[in-house]
Amino acid sequence: MRHFLILLKVRIISQVRLNTLKGKASIGDKMVIIGILLPFVIVLAYITGLAYMLNEYNMREHILAYSFLLSTVLSLFFAFFSASDELFGKRDYDTLMSLPIKTSIIVVSRFFYIYFLNTVVSLIIMLLMGAVYFSTGTVNGVFWIKILIGILTVSLVPSIVASIVSILVLEASSRLKYSRAVSSISYMCIILFLVLAPTLSGYKLDPSDMKLILTNILNQFNQVYPMFYLYNKILVTGTVGDFLIYIAVSLVLTVIFIIGLSFVYKRLNTKIRSMSSNKKYEVKTLKRSSILKALYIKEIKRLFSSTTYIMNKVFGMIMMVIFTISLMISITKVMENMPIDNINTVEILYGVTPYIMSLMVCLSNTSSVSFSLEGKNIWIIKTFPLSKELVVKSKILVNLTVTIPLTIINGIIIGRVFGATLFDSIILVLLPCAFAVFSAIYGVAINLRFVNYSWQSELQVVKQSVSSLLGMFGGIILVLIAAVPKVLWSGSIAGIYDVVTILILSIVTSMLYAKTINGEPI
Amino acid sequence: MGILDIKNFSKVYKGQKKAVDNISLSVENGDVFGFIGHNGAGKSTTIKSVVGILDFEEGDIYIDGHSIKKEPLKCKSTFSYIPDSPELYEHLTGIQYLNFVADIFGVPEDVRVKRIKEHSGMFGITESLGNLISSYSHGMKQKLAITGAIIHEPKLLILDEPFVGLDPKAVVVLKEIMKKMTAKGNAIFFSTHVLDVAERLCNKVAMINHGKLVYSGTMDEIIQNQTLEEFFMKELKDETFSNSSKS
Numbered sequence: 001m002r003h004f005l006i007l008l009k010v011r012i013i014s015q016v017r018l019n020t021l022k023g024k025a026s027i028g029d030k031m032v033i034i035g036i037l038l039p040f041v042i043v044l045a046y047i048t049g050l051a052y053m054l055n056e057y058n059m060r061e062h063i064l065a066y067s068f069l070l071s072t073v074l075s076l077f078f079a080f081f082s083a084s085d086e087l088f089g090k091r092d093y094d095t096l097m098s099l100p101i102k103t104s105i106i107v108v109s110r111f112f113y114i115y116f117l118n119t120v121v122s123l124i125i126m127l128l129m130g131a132v133y134f135s136t137g138t139v140n141g142v143f144w145i146k147i148l149i150g151i152l153t154v155s156l157v158p159s160i161v162a163s164i165v166s167i168l169v170l171e172a173s174s175r176l177k178y179s180r181a182v183s184s185i186s187y188m189c190i191i192l193f194l195v196l197a198p199t200l201s202g203y204k205l206d207p208s209d210m211k212l213i214l215t216n217i218l219n220q221f222n223q224v225y226p227m228f229y230l231y232n233k234i235l236v237t238g239t240v241g242d243f244l245i246y247i248a249v250s251l252v253l254t255v256i257f258i259i260g261l262s263f264v265y266k267r268l269n270t271k272i273r274s275m276s277s278n279k280k281y282e283v284k285t286l287k288r289s290s291i292l293k294a295l296y297i298k299e300i301k302r303l304f305s306s307t308t309y310i311m312n313k314v315f316g317m318i319m320m321v322i323f324t325i326s327l328m329i330s331i332t333k334v335m336e337n338m339p340i341d342n343i344n345t346v347e348i349l350y351g352v353t354p355y356i357m358s359l360m361v362c363l364s365n366t367s368s369v370s371f372s373l374e375g376k377n378i379w380i381i382k383t384f385p386l387s388k389e390l391v392v393k394s395k396i397l398v399n400l401t402v403t404i405p406l407t408i409i410n411g412i413i414i415g416r417v418f419g420a421t422l423f424d425s426i427i428l429v430l431l432p433c434a435f436a437v438f439s440a441i442y443g444v445a446i447n448l449r450f451v452n453y454s455w456q457s458e459l460q461v462v463k464q465s466v467s468s469l470l471g472m473f474g475g476i477i478l479v480l481i482a483a484v485p486k487v488l489w490s491g492s493i494a495g496i497y498d499v500v501t502i503l504i505l506s507i508v509t510s511m512l513y514a515k516t517i518n519g520e521p522i
Numbered sequence: 523m524g525i526l527d528i529k530n531f532s533k534v535y536k537g538q539k540k541a542v543d544n545i546s547l548s549v550e551n552g553d554v555f556g557f558i559g560h561n562g563a564g565k566s567t568t569i570k571s572v573v574g575i576l577d578f579e580e581g582d583i584y585i586d587g588h589s590i591k592k593e594p595l596k597c598k599s600t601f602s603y604i605p606d607s608p609e610l611y612e613h614l615t616g617i618q619y620l621n622f623v624a625d626i627f628g629v630p631e632d633v634r635v636k637r638i639k640e641h642s643g644m645f646g647i648t649e650s651l652g653n654l655i656s657s658y659s660h661g662m663k664q665k666l667a668i669t670g671a672i673i674h675e676p677k678l679l680i681l682d683e684p685f686v687g688l689d690p691k692a693v694v695v696l697k698e699i700m701k702k703m704t705a706k707g708n709a710i711f712f713s714t715h716v717l718d719v720a721e722r723l724c725n726k727v728a729m730i731n732h733g734k735l736v737y738s739g740t741m742d743e744i745i746q747n748q749t750l751e752e753f754f755m756k757e758l759k760d761e762t763f764s765n766s767s768k769s
Contacts (some may be wrong), residue, residue: 281652283639285629286621294625297618298611305613376609383573384626385598521594 003101038473047125051132052385057211060136061235062218067129068150069221069229075155078121079114079162084170084183085459086114087163087261087306088272091457097266100467104262111163113259118155126151128302147244150231153250157227160257165190167261167268174271181304188312191318197341203475293384295394302373303366303398308458309373316363317406323356324410327417348487350418351494354428355483358435359476361403367443368471370395371522372452372461381522387515392444399440407432427498434502435479438509441472445516523587524548525678525709526555526572533567544581545735547728549678549711552704556724556741558754559715564688564733565713566606569682571712573603601670602752606686608663612656612726616666617744618645619655619752620673627674629635634673644695660687668696672703679703681712685719697723720729721750729757 047070054063087110096106130147133139169190171182221228239499289297303310372382381391408429415425450466462468482501488492526549533542542564549555559565570576572583574594583590585597610619617638624634642648645665655663664687671679679700685693700710700723714720720727721741727750728738736757737744744753 079665232552281617281649283635283648284643285636286617286624286635288634289625291626291628294622298614298622301613301618302611369669377611379575379603379609380611382575383598383603384623386626387595387596455523 003105004109004112004147007096007101008112009106011109011113032508043130044124048132049087049235051129052136053210054438055132055136055212055368057214059211059214059307060133062214063129063144064126064150065218065228065232066214067126068154068228069218070129071118071150071154071388072158072225072228074121074125075118076116076158076162079155079159080165080187080330081308081311082117082459083114083163084166085111085457087166088170088269089308089457089459093269093273097269102262103265104258107262107265108258111159111261114159114163115155119151119157122154123151126154129140132473138447145243146234146238147232150414153247154231156254158272160253163257163261170270170272175328184304184307184310184481187307188314188318191315192322261519272497289521292318292390292393292397296397298447299370299394299398299403303371303402306373306458306462308462309366309369309396312462313366313369314402316360316365317402319363320357320406320410321358323360324417350420350424351416351486352483353418354411354431354498355479355486357407357414357428357432358479358482361407361432361436362475362479363437363472364403365399365439365443365471365475366402367395367399367440369465370398370444371460372455372465372467373458375453375455377455378522386522388519391522392517395444396437396440399443400436403436403440404433407436427495427502431498432511434505435475438478438512439471439475439504441516442474442515443467443511445512446471448516523584524550524553525586526586526680526711527582529582530570530574531568531571531578531583533564533571533576533578533580540733541761542571542730543593543733543758545728545730545733546581547738549709549726551677551707551709552705553711553726554615554700554724555709556720557711557725557730558715558717558720558727559713560758561715565730566682567733568730569603569680569711569713573601573680574598583654591695600676601680602674602676603665603680603686604664604671604682606683607660608667610655610663610667612654615654616642616651616658620651620670623670624673627659637673637675638669639671641699642666642701645669645692659694661689662730665692666689668699672699675703675706675708677708679708679710679712681710683718684712685714685715693719716752717754718749721745729754731758 032227036180047067050066050070054060054066078481096105127149130509132145134143169183173186222231222232225249227246229250230242233242234246286391303313371378411432412425414420415428418424420428447467452461452467455461455465470488482505487498489497526543528547530544530546531542532544534540540738544570545564545749546556557565557568567576571578572585572590574590574597586600588596588600590597611622612623620638620642621634624638636694638651639648642651642665645668647662647665647669650658650662655666658666667683672696684696688696696720704710724741726738726740727744729736737753741750744750748756
């Protein structure tokens with residue numbers, strides 16, 4: 001227990017950077033707080049809205065079930081993106097394994113951190129929705145026990161599931177030379193499958209009956225996720241036996257996972273850290289490239305070498321593919337079922353689709369962490385005869401490689417799905433591309449302003465850094481600002497508005513690029 | 523003017539006293555220049571400022587006549603730098619890294635192949651060049667960094683503690699490479715703790731203590747009737763005495 005607490009303390013100190021925090025918050029610290037709070041407020045508003053909507057549809061008794069469901073999904077989502085790095089990506093592995101600490105304690109400390117972060121998220125969701133439940137009717141004393149147990153246990157199983165998936169992917173890909181690239185692609189395929197499975201399975205929802213949709217979601221979840229079934233039993237009947245079964249299953253699964261992982265932890269780490277090697281290399285011909293191409297190749301290999309990097313920063317484009325496929329499957333059905341007076345809804349969707357695509361493009365901002373990820377390698381960029389412009393260009397080009405081709409393909413497909421005019425089809429491609437260029441350049445500018453080369457794990461840079469948050473949300477806020485007039489004005493002026501948006505964005509992007517490359521040296 | 527001229531250079535870290543205080547020295551073509559001093563004396567700070575990693579306010583540093591502050595790219599095309607702990611791109615293979623360096627310095631294809639074969643062969647790492655750098659040991663990374671650093675035959679090779687972590691054979695190879703380079707008129711500037719290596723290898727030496735240059739001159743002047751180690755200890759002692767008498 002003592003060792004566990006020590007490890008946890010060290011983990012929190014390095015994560016929160018306690019030793020480097022000054023008395024007064026720096027601009028960077030303030031930005032991190034704003035960057036975290038902003039999406040947080042949006043999510044809180046959404047959760048509260050959902051709870052009130054359930055109450056409106058006379059489904060108040062399901063509010064807690066939904067809070068459990070949302071917490072489960074979000075825990076699974078967050079754990080999926082952080083488990084591999086948290087369990088196997090820490091630089092202190094060698095040090096810890098050489099100390100007289102039990103492997104199981106190391107595993108518990110690693111897993112506890114994933115659980116802890118997810119529990120914080122669950123706490124907010126369940127308390128908020130619980131507050132709506134509390135304020136909209138009468139509650140008994142058991143209500144608080146139900147909430148407390150839910151908060152403390154909901155993220156355990158999703159964290160275990162995400163960890164097991166991460167372990168399987170890493171274990172399978174570790175046999176290959178480019179294991180990181182293979183595991184990154186595997187993760188993307190798993191996400192695509194999980195998100196698209198309900199759509200592709202032919203399960204259809206009638207958007208005109210929201211109550212039915214909400215009930216169906218609960219029923220589906222009840223069937224596929226046993227922990228939800230058990231928790232739901234607590235909510236419905238609330239017998240002592242139900243409580244005990246639910247708690248026992250959660251704890252037993254956690255203990256089995258910890259013990260199992262402790263047994264194989266060292267072997268897995270050795271395997272993941274051992275590289276495939278070929279002892280027969282012979283120097284033959286080497287192809288010469290331009291400096292920009294050499295930097296670009298190095299940069300694109302960096303992207304594919306890190307599962308954390310690619311998974312978090314290419315996620316927006318995965319969402320775009322999911323969005324396109326969902327539109328292809330559902331738009332005809334929606335249009336067929338839509339009452340005549342609701343045709344306007346499809347028109348609005350048609351009008352804002354370039355902006356929805358732009359949002360997803362801005363989520364895929366690789367450049368906002370590209371300089372920070374140089375880490376201890378930065379001496380190479382600093383001591384080689386490289387102009388700042390070339391280095392910046394290489395990082396922008398990698399970002400555009402991720403966003404532009406998929407944006408063009410998706411834009412063309414969506415244009416065909418909507419039966420768009422030539423002009424609208426061009427806008428569907430050009431507007432998100434303009435935002436892609438802006439986002440890439442803005443990401444570099446932000447990263448150079450808030451660069452951090454001394455990180456302990458890539459996750460720290462990719463998910464929790466100032467530049468990552470600002471790089472993503474800066475672009476998203478700009479898209480939202482640009483989209484508001486489009487939602488308000490439909491009709492003939494809408495096309496001109498899009499053209500004006502592209503022009504203004506291009507001018508801003510050019511100015512930002514000039515300012516970035518002429519700024520302080522790297 | 524030498525290939526490297528450090529003029530009245532001082533470096534102050536934010537909120538601290540001077541890490542390096544007004545040092546001046548000159549490295550000529552053909553020199554093997556040793557930069558010696560105890561831990562924390564200011565060697566790495568000086569070297570990092572010379573190669574453009576650290577910014578500085580006082581004095582200037584010239585490489586082949588160009589100021590590192592005003593013409594950094596011209597300076598950086600002239601030298602190669604190898605840090606004490608070479609952190610290389612672990613996601614690249616050894617050969618991809620060497621090809622990357624050759625691309626940055628514009629080394630022709632046939633020349634890069636010839637030089638890689640020669641130097642990687644000398645260090646015995648050729649067969650591992652197809653592997654990811656993340657699989658390399660510390661020593662192998664250092665050998666790869668050296669192979670990369672000399673791929674464009676720099677006029678000036680700057681090394682920070684180059685002999686730490688190298689196996690005995692690699693030390694011999696590195697010394698051989700240094701001798702070959704200086705025979706062609708190129709220069710070497712390196713920091714070291716290993717005084718007997720410096721004594722045997724360097725024709726010039728500078729000694730830094732608590733950020734101040736306490737000696738700069740030729741090796742012959744030093745070792746007329748003492749070893750470099752004896753001279754080093756004597757200088758440190760004198761410096762300590764003068765500091766304590768001041769306080």
